[in-house]
Amino acid sequence: MITMKNIKLKMARVEHDLSQAELANRVGVSRQTIGLIELGKYNPTLNLCLAICHTLGKTLDELFWEELDNE
């Protein structure tokens, strides 16, 4: 469960001028879930990843493909 911060997700979200709560709303999950994914403390499901991608206009590879560094 030791993942890394998802900077790319955070950047894509900010790019759309969305707060974590707003993105969570559009995607249909809780604010905490989005926050934890950005912090790299979560292992989201594929469907959630896809929903985030569609909301932010990005692909899976663009947002979730190996961010291999530590925080």
Place this chain on the structure above:
Amino acid sequence: MITMKNIKLKMARVEHDLSQAELANRVGVSRQTIGLIELGKYNPTLNLCLAICHTLGKTLDELFWEELDNE
């Protein structure tokens, strides 16, 4: 939770001459999990998707993009 069959995953697996059980072994999950993902009856976690991708030499987009599922 009715998803579409993941044909691309099955093709990539067969391309590597792996059975569901063999792929499951390498990825560290049960045979049923792989089978259900291929049947589109499951919503795997990102880490599992990534493990499958690395084992089969594919990216997330190549194996898991655009099988549109409901909710």
Place this chain on the structure above:
DNA sequence: ACATAATGACAAATATATATTGCATAAAGA
């Protein structure tokens, strides 16, 4: 300085991904 929004952290509860076991069937080989 004060207010409010945005985020991080934490715990307990719920939902669901995944494991485990077993059984059924079809295909391929000996």
Place this chain on the structure above:
DNA sequence: TCTTTATGCAATATATATTTGTCATTATGT
């Protein structure tokens, strides 16, 4: 045939993703 391998299906059990609620802190704005 007989045996083995591969796959689907189903029930129960476990692990973990996700929710809900609350509080603290850090911006950001007035």
